[in-house]
Amino acid sequence: MFNDIGALELVTLVVLAVLVFGPDKLPKVIQDVTRTIRKIREFSDSAKQDIRQELGPEFKDFEFEDLNPKTFLRKQLDNDDLGLKEIRNGFDLKKEMAEVTDAVHGRESESSSSSGPSSSSGATGGRVDMAKKPEAPDDRPPFDADAT
Numbered sequence: 001m002f003n004d005i006g007a008l009e010l011v012t013l014v015v016l017a018v019l020v021f022g023p024d025k026l027p028k029v030i031q032d033v034t035r036t037i038r039k040i041r042e043f044s045d046s047a048k049q050d051i052r053q054e055l056g057p058e059f060k061d062f063e064f065e066d067l068n069p070k071t072f073l074r075k076q077l078d079n080d081d082l083g084l085k086e087i088r089n090g091f092d093l094k095k096e097m098a099e100v101t102d103a104v105h106g107r108e109s110e111s112s113s114s115s116g117p118s119s120s121s122g123a124t125g126g127r128v129d130m131a132k133k134p135e136a137p138d139d140r141p142p143f144d145a146d147a148t
Contacts, residue, residue: 005013021029048064055062065071 017029018026052059052062066075
């Protein structure tokens with residue numbers, strides 16, 4: 001429950017509790033808090049047991065943690081009935097991303113470059129020069145006064 005509380009934080013909480021409640025009332029407050037936590041746990045366990053009894057014997061292995069969507073999905077995806085492990089193992093994300101990057105930059109991928117000589121279009125190797133200036137200085141791009 002308190003796995004992420006460090007020693008310094010725990011000491012700070014104890015000192016703060018002593019300052020707020022005083023050394024005389026602190027043991028009584030601690031007893032009341034622990035009693036309340038115990039009652040809440042008993043109530044929760046009783047409610048879980050009642051739900052399991054009402055669901056019947058078909059749900060004897062039902063776990064309430066499975067109601068968490070992350071846990072449910074993880075459990076279903078780890079199930080090998082769907083064959084998802086084979087699909088996941090057959091997919092190489094780095095290779096796919098490298099192929100997409102090569103296609104965007106106009107380079108040939110490793111698999112197509114090893115199959116034969118490349119036939120590039122023009123001297124630029126299939127790349128489009130975005131910094132290329134217009135051929136004729138008189139040809140201006142269309143101007144739309146409403147768009148600016």
